[in-house]
Amino acid sequence: MKTEKRKTPCGLRGVTTLQTLARSVEPQERYQIANRYARLENERARLEREIDIWQNRLQATARKLTMVRDEITTLRPLLEEAPVKNAICRSGRGQKRGQALTDAPGSSTTPRRTMQLGY
Numbered sequence: 733m734k735t736e737k738r739k740t741p742c743g744l745r746g747v748t749t750l751q752t753l754a755r756s757v758e759p760q761e762r763y764q765i766a767n768r769y770a771r772l773e774n775e776r777a778r779l780e781r782e783i784d785i786w787q788n789r790l791q792a793t794a795r796k797l798t799m800v801r802d803e804i805t806t807l808r809p810l811l812e813e814a815p816v817k818n819a820i821c822r823s824g825r826g827q828k829r830g831q832a833l834t835d836a837p838g839s840s841t842t843p844r845r846t847m848q849l850g851y
Contacts, residue, residue, distance in 0.1 A: 759765045 759768050
């Protein structure tokens with residue numbers, strides 16, 4: 733039995749391309765070194781800008797999170813209280829409940845009049 737594994741590329745990540753060969757070779761000439769240095773300097777500057785953007789977004793997100801937590805802490809006691817019997821109806825959009833078509837016996841409201849419509 734053989735205990736050695738064959739070295740085969742695992743998917744496309746293991747395939748050697750011209751770009752990987754070019755990057756793995758140490759630069760020989762001065763212009764190659766200058767080009768590589770410029771590329772690395774640009775990449776460093778880009779990564780620093782990206783970190784600054786992430787930190788700004790982190791601060792903004794932290795502010796929003798504290799606002800949400802504060803609102804949660806103010807609303808939680810209101811939810812734990814017993815419900816009020818005569819709750820105030822909200823005003824705003826949505827369907828409004830109408831009065832019942834038939835009045836219950838002993839009701840204090842005036843009875844409705846019916847009207848016949850002819851088409």
